[in-house]
Amino acid sequence: MSFLNIDHVSKTYGAGAQATLALDTVSIKADLGEFICLLGLSGCGKSTLLQIISGLEEPSTGQVLVGDEPIHGKTHPSASVVFQDHGLFPWMDVTANVAFNLKARGVGRAERTRKALDYIQMVGLSGFEKKYPHQLSGGMRQRVGIARALSTGPKLLLMDEPFGALDAQTRTTMQNELLRLWERLTATVVFVTHGIDEAVMLADRVVVMSPRPGRVRQIFDINLPRPRDPTSPEFMALVREMLVAIHDDMRLLNMP
């Protein structure tokens, strides 16, 4: 039995002549501990699918099961979400931001501060415990978001272009750090990106989605050992194969 089972999920926004079919019969299964990337052009429904897995959106038809339990309109207790804009509270310092999800789950003050400090250290932010988000760089803010997501010990980590707003060098550092953290957890990661290199760098499996409506176009198994070398012929061959799949879609959409 798979830990995550996305079972014939379709999503239509609006109704009548205004209806948009955002996802069309998407089925994906993932084991506990697997790292999955959702890759595709803008508008192919990646964020919609992540929102459905997180319980923030309902599918129109089909269902998502996490550990055999159907998700219905609320985030599964063992799931955590990291967004591109990190979603930190500007009026809370780093420790309070990281402790927030624990507070929401009723963890007492001493315990949540202890855990928050552990995770702050884990993401390399020791010394910044009392700083506020505006005093941090983009990469540091994203580390706080990741520490907050990890603090509850999730079995399912949902990430929507978490490094999309970072410069290339910071993004590479963050990718390596995420892999280091993930190797210490037993968590399934679903990571949305439109970066082919990012997907090949991170994933065990890349699900390439085709746009309008969003469907699973092709699934690639990435069997390269980590850490991966983006200049190796095997890495570049996979990037090229995915580019071909995505370019076919661009042609279908008459995109230049």
Ligand SMILES: Nc1ncnc2c1ncn2[C@@H]1O[C@H](COP(=O)(O)OP(=O)(O)OP(=O)(O)O)[C@@H](O)[C@H]1O
């Ligand atoms: N709340 C909404 N109401 C109506 N249509 C929506 C809504 N959210 C998304 N859509 C439509 O659904 C489709 C899929 O959008 P979605 O944001 O999931 O794509 P995406 O692949 O994540 O895109 P991007 O990479 O640009 O973030 C798009 O055509 C979008 O316009």
